[in-house]
Amino acid sequence: MRNEIRFSGFGGQGIILSAVIIGRAAVMYDSKFAVQTQVYGPEARGGASMSAVIIDDDPILYPKVANPNIYVIMSQEGFEKYGAAAEDPAVMLIDSTLVHSRPKCRCIEVPATREAKQTLKKDIVANIVMLGALVAATHVVSGESLKKAILDSVPKGTEDLNLKAMQLGLQLGKQP
Amino acid sequence: MTRTEFWQGNTACAEGALAVGCNFFGGYPITPSTEVAEHMAVKLPKKGGVFIQMEDEIASMASIIGASWTGARAMTATSGPGFSLMMENIGFAAMTETPCVVVNVQRGGPSTGQPTMSAQGDMMQARFGSHGDYAIIALCPATVQEMYELTVKAFNLADQYRVPVFLMADETVGHMREKILIPDTVERIGRKPFVDGTPPFRATDPDLIPGFPTFGTGRHVHVTGLTHDERGYPCATNPKLHMALVKRLVDKIENARDAMADYDVVNLDAEQVFVAYGGPVRTVMQVMHDRKDKNVGFLRLRTVWPFPEKALAKFRNAKRFLVPEMNFGQIAREIQRHVKVPVHCIPKLGGELHTPDELVAALEGNA
Numbered sequence: 001m002r003n004e005i006r007f008s009g010f011g012g013q014g015i016i017l018s019a020v021i022i023g024r025a026a027v028m029y030d031s032k033f034a035v036q037t038q039v040y041g042p043e044a045r046g047g048a049s050m051s052a053v054i055i056d057d058d059p060i061l062y063p064k065v066a067n068p069n070i071y072v073i074m075s076q077e078g079f080e081k082y083g084a085a086a087e088d089p090a091v092m093l094i095d096s097t098l099v100h101s102r103p104k105c106r107c108i109e110v111p112a113t114r115e116a117k118q119t120l121k122k123d124i125v126a127n128i129v130m131l132g133a134l135v136a137a138t139h140v141v142s143g144e145s146l147k148k149a150i151l152d153s154v155p156k157g158t159e160d161l162n163l164k165a166m167q168l169g170l171q172l173g174k175q176p
Numbered sequence: 177m178t179r180t181e182f183w184q185g186n187t188a189c190a191e192g193a194l195a196v197g198c199n200f201f202g203g204y205p206i207t208p209s210t211e212v213a214e215h216m217a218v219k220l221p222k223k224g225g226v227f228i229q230m231e232d233e234i235a236s237m238a239s240i241i242g243a244s245w246t247g248a249r250a251m252t253a254t255s256g257p258g259f260s261l262m263m264e265n266i267g268f269a270a271m272t273e274t275p276c277v278v279v280n281v282q283r284g285g286p287s288t289g290q291p292t293m294s295a296q297g298d299m300m301q302a303r304f305g306s307h308g309d310y311a312i313i314a315l316c317p318a319t320v321q322e323m324y325e326l327t328v329k330a331f332n333l334a335d336q337y338r339v340p341v342f343l344m345a346d347e348t349v350g351h352m353r354e355k356i357l358i359p360d361t362v363e364r365i366g367r368k369p370f371v372d373g374t375p376p377f378r379a380t381d382p383d384l385i386p387g388f389p390t391f392g393t394g395r396h397v398h399v400t401g402l403t404h405d406e407r408g409y410p411c412a413t414n415p416k417l418h419m420a421l422v423k424r425l426v427d428k429i430e431n432a433r434d435a436m437a438d439y440d441v442v443n444l445d446a447e448q449v450f451v452a453y454g455g456p457v458r459t460v461m462q463v464m465h466d467r468k469d470k471n472v473g474f475l476r477l478r479t480v481w482p483f484p485e486k487a488l489a490k491f492r493n494a495k496r497f498l499v500p501e502m503n504f505g506q507i508a509r510e511i512q513r514h515v516k517v518p519v520h521c522i523p524k525l526g527g528e529l530h531t532p533d534e535l536v537a538a539l540e541g542n543a
Binding site: 020023024027028033034035036037038039040041060061062063064066 | 180181182292348351352353354355458459461462465528529531532
């Protein structure tokens, strides 16, 4: 079983951290193999940011993602640059607060930034909302592993906030 | 026993250094190597080591040479522009036989080029970048696991051969995160002890390596970049002495070429043979896995300098060597010197790894 996931958004949203958390959950807590890579420019904030993770039951040789089967897109520019070419049978989760385009493939709309702002009063955790939704919709890692990997990765003092964001995402991403 | 981690290559490099007893890091942060310095800055002081951020890479290299003479296991980490600045003192380290480890996480050049993108354009600079004749050791990791293991090896080789050792990584391997198994302990090979009463630069053993007279252990030692006699004193106009000194500096590494050759071979009877090191190894592995073709061989290099030329001769049926590199054929040219069959260079510049399709096209003669 192999999943190739591409994350894109703008610098500062935690696009790279999102892929790191999923990869960490797969390796450390689901006993799988994972490789996480990224594309970024010299900017600290803004600009299209992309990261990717491959999760596999077997060791991963070529480490780059060419044809993702799962997309997580959190900005319009990110969609245009890294998501617009997505085709069936891929699935794309989009932050519907920030992305107005829709892909040709199956699309799951997650109002992550709006919900993070309104429900949790912190839009900074929108990426964690997206991770919850990703796991609810695709089961690329287990919910418990995601929780542990989030706790490993977020700054001290923000654990509750991030777990609430994950729970919110798990609800939003549930498929009928 | 081992433990599992999900680490970035640069983190694995720093952890490998800590495991093998690195206790001095002098450096100047530069993308894509910065995480090595960051990790050392956090961890090294807690282990009783010293981390210094120097004013530039010239000083960084000088700092690790000085630290090494006090007996420290010293390292720095950089990328192309910093590597260029280090060249003068790298020659000094070679001439003074100073053990040290320089990590170069290669990015696109020339000049400041592509800070966040991958390349292997410094392979010849690693070998020949400083002036004069000398020899060094260069290792190339292709996995996060190898970032750890080859860093350990780099320290041991540096101490064993009294020479600068380069970990020639690339942005791909330095920045990717993947599963790594960390051993409880790693092998440590130290310096040959100094025998009191002998001149400090006299090499009496067949390996041509003198014992190391650590500063502060009870004797005066003169260390100079000038051509020096066995006592370490400048002696820069004696042609025979200069010839003998430089020949020994080169021979102590060249004579150990086979001993330090680290590589894997696959399908020795193949007619078409890939040769790769660093990031492109991963693409070749994918192609080998997908095709399962006994007629396609693979020489995977971990030691690149001194070049393990005998490994090429193991492929007795080879009709062609294919060499994917993230440069215009720096090691392909080295391979050409050692084989009679055609060497097909597969260069890739721009910052991205070769794709499997690109290598398949080269294999099938379409590129």
